[in-house]
Amino acid sequence: MKKIIAxxxxxxxxxxxxxxxxxxxxxxxxxxxxxxxxxFVIDMMDEAIxxxxxxxxxxxxxxxxxxxxxxxxxTKIYGEMETGTLGCDMMLVAEPALSLELxxxxxxxxxxxxxxxxxxxxxxxxxxxxxxxxxxxxVLAYNPEMEADWAAKGVTIPKTFKDFATDPALKxxxxxxxxxxxxxxxxxxxxxxxxNHYGKDYLNGLAANEVMIxxxxxxxxxxxxxxxxxxxxxxxxxLKVLKEAAxxxxxxxxxxxxxxxxxxxxxxxxxxxxxxxHSKNVNIEACEAVEQWLLSExxxxxxxxxxxxSVFKGMTEIPYESVDTNWLIEKxxxxxWENAYKNREAINTAWTETVTTK
Numbered sequence: 001m002k003k004i005i006a007x008x009x010x011x012x013x014x015x016x017x018x019x020x021x022x023x024x025x026x027x028x029x030x031x032x033x034x035x036x037x038x039x040f041v042i043d044m045m046d047e048a049i050x051x052x053x054x055x056x057x058x059x060x061x062x063x064x065x066x067x068x069x070x071x072x073x074x075t076k077i078y079g080e081m082e083t084g085t086l087g088c089d090m091m092l093v094a095e096p097a098l099s100l101e102l103x104x105x106x107x108x109x110x111x112x113x114x115x116x117x118x119x120x121x122x123x124x125x126x127x128x129x130x131x132x133x134x135x136x137x138x139v140l141a142y143n144p145e146m147e148a149d150w151a152a153k154g155v156t157i158p159k160t161f162k163d164f165a166t167d168p169a170l171k172x173x174x175x176x177x178x179x180x181x182x183x184x185x186x187x188x189x190x191x192x193x194x195x196n197h198y199g200k201d202y203l204n205g206l207a208a209n210e211v212m213i214x215x216x217x218x219x220x221x222x223x224x225x226x227x228x229x230x231x232x233x234x235x236x237x238x239l240k241v242l243k244e245a246a247x248x249x250x251x252x253x254x255x256x257x258x259x260x261x262x263x264x265x266x267x268x269x270x271x272x273x274x275x276x277x278h279s280k281n282v283n284i285e286a287c288e289a290v291e292q293w294l295l296s297e298x299x300x301x302x303x304x305x306x307x308x309x310s311v312f313k314g315m316t317e318i319p320y321e322s323v324d325t326n327w328l329i330e331k332x333x334x335x336x337w338e339n340a341y342k343n344r345e346a347i348n349t350a351w352t353e354t355v356t357t358k
Contacts (some may be wrong), residue, residue, distance in 0.1 A: 029283040032059035035092040036070040041306035043205035070094040070183020089279045091272045094183035097340035099130035099270045109273040113249035121313040122268040132268035135309035137235040138188040145244040160262040165205030175212040175233035188265045190340040203354040243320045263333035
C-alpha cells in the first residue's frame, strides 16, 4: 500500500513539474515586435516574455522589441511595404488607425482570443486581426503651486481642451507633442478636429495661441518652472513623474493632471500579428502565443505598472494616482479611426500648414 501511495505521489509531482515546465517551452524561433511603448515598459515586457517563453529568441539585439514613436514607425512600415516584407513579426503601436489600414492591405494575420466579448471593454476586430492591449489617455496638466501666480497675470488654467486652444490669455503659455512623430498626439488632434467636436478651427486656435511643440519631458519642466500654464500630454507621463518622486522619498505637488470637462481622448493601443508572407521571421505560432499572453492578467498588470489603463472588463485596478477607467470611458470624446486612417495625410498636412508654419 505504501508503495502505491509513493508511486501516486511521485506521479503527481512529475505531472506538476511537467505542467510547470511546459509553460510555453514549445514556443520557439525568433521574434521582433515594433512598439511605441515607453522604454521602461518595453524592458518589463521583455523580461516577462523571456520568462514565459524561454525558448523564444529576441530578434532585435537581445530584445523582442524595436522601439519608435507610432508616427515614426508608420513611416518605417510604409517604406518596408514597398519591399513586401516588414522588419517585424508583430506590432504594438499607439493608435488603431494603422490596424485598419494594414488589415485592408492584407498585411495582418488573424489570431483567436477566447471569449473577447467577455474579456475586453474596448473595441476589437471581430475577425481577430487586432485587439486592444493598453489604453493611453490624453489629458491636460498644470502646476497647482503656480495657479495663483497665473491668475495674477490674468491667466485661468484651462479646464477643457476647447479653452486650451481658444482662450487668448494662454497665448504663448501652452505646449503639446508633435502628431507627426507621436501617434497618441495624432489621435488627439484627429479627434479634436472632427466635425462633431471642434473642427479644423481647433488648429487655428492652437496656432493663434502659439502652442509650443515639444517633448513631454520638456513640457513638464516648463510647467514646473512656470514657463507654461498648461500642457496637453499623456496621463501616463504625469503619473510616472509623480510615482518616481514618491518612490524617491521626495513627493512633488507642482504637477497634476486635468481631466478635461469636455472629455478625455482614450487611445486603445492594438496588437497585430503580421501575415506570414509579409513577416520577418515567418513565426506565426509564436506570434499567436505572445499575442494571447499580452491579453493575460500577468501582462495587463504590467500595463498598469506602465501607468496605462487595462483593457479588461473586470479590471478594477487603475494606474498610480489615476481615476476609474470606466469613468474615463464615459468621458471619452472618441476618435473616428476610419477617418484617421483614410485622411491621415490630410490631417498631417492641415497640422503642418496651420500650426507648425504659423
